[in-house]
Amino acid sequence: MPQKLITIDLDGTTLNSQNQISSKTIEVIQKATEAGHLVSIVTGRPYRISEAIYDQLQLKTPMVNFNGALTHIPHQHWQGEYKRTISKAIVLDMLENRQKLQLKMIAAEGKHTYLANHLPPSDLNFFPTTLSDDQLLSKTSLVHNPTSMILFVAPHQEQIVRNTVLHHYGQQVDVGVWGGPNSVLEVVSKGIQKAKAVAYIAKQYHIDRQNIVAFGDEHNDAEMLDYAGRGVAMQNATPIIKSIANDVTEFDNDHDGLAKYLETYLKLAN
Template identity: 30%
Template sequence: MNYKLICIDMDGTLLNDKKEVSDENLNTLKKASGKGVKIAVCTGRLFASARYYAELIGVKAPVIASNGAYIREKDSDEVIYELSIGVDKCKKLQSILNKYDFNIYYNKYDAVITQNGFYEGNTYAAMNKNLSDKNKIKLITTEDIDKVIEEQGDDILKCICISNNYEGLAKARDEILEAGYYEVVSSNRDNIEIMIEGVAKGKAVRVLADFYNIAREEVICIGDNENDLSMIEFAGLGVAMGNATDRVKNIANYITETNNNNGVAKVIEKFIL
């Protein structure tokens, strides 16, 4: 098969456990791009965070951000697709989450909003240390989340709840799903990620493939966790990382090496180069 589009998850997939893109992954991606294959970063992170890694790759790569709620060309201002939660559904979601003692973060394409504050080791706070002022992620702490939702809810793409209370996360997940209106996935044991109904990485990959007139059979998707399931199912070649969850491995067409052993590069070498 002549594959034309590769959609790659970031955390646990393209990035090793040190949150780095290895030289082997980097060089292999550049070789694939040189052959005309389109490379897309596909992540639960917000666009401003994903853009940093898209630029690091060194190839012109579109970004699928917020688990598929936002698709944008890296080198232009063209937004290919956007689906926000909206004011009313954010209010309803917050009314559910008020019952739980979670760290709650609302994501826009370029900002993270919270009542909990940002500790120094927070992913986005740490990343900002390496970004130019123009590209820094806006970290907004508020004492009145309801007011922010009222004013900015139509721009909110995703809510992420983080907690070591795994039972509480599971209970909240069930309650949110029962309410309707929402998609709920997880990218790690300690979180749930909430988007508006209809948002999924798989749908976003389909939108991007259609944008480039690329057939489903010509798409490779690579991931490791629950929020990658829909795109791995959609792809002509769905690939699970060696460190992926069993659920992801069970639906994949192929299982590669781990994220710490250049699993992305191994896929490209086998199926593209």
């Protein structure tokens, strides 16, 4: 079997609904690596909450964070590393207008930086629950252009805030919606998507498009599954993602859907 590039989303795909990786998933991904395939995490998560998963899977491959705005190999210098940032002026503009726009929280993130003007609500567990003085978002602390800006907004303001950002900065940025119970908008550099990062990694390792296998479950995986030679939707994926995919796993993310599919597809069973 030719070398495959296997790109895996985290939430709802590699991770179960408790945000954990099963021992089965770890075992199968390590077998895939030993068989000579490249397994890459491609996630909307920032690096700070995906590094531990990368290490648990014992990967040495490029990882994609912020839906494609950052591609890097953790724990080492990689000449192929790239990042796409947004102007810090946009963040400071939102900070200045936060009351008018009813913004509950503004956060700016980079590979190793996290700044916020406020602690998040307790149910937004993707964010640090403490803020040190040097993590408080201000004109002074925001030294570099960030990779991503998160806006936590009042539900009735979501569309207004999105339209405001696009009206003023639409030529520079895209605005994504997290979905779920909270109204969270994520602002990244224009044109960022997982598929572009996957194509970039494939080019770095001379892997043809037809040898890319991508797994995902949500709207931010759509272009990646469409681009891959074999796009695989999780059993728990949204109907749209299932319609885009070439195949659907037999089991969901709580029953090792990704691991069992890979084991069969790559013939890894003992």
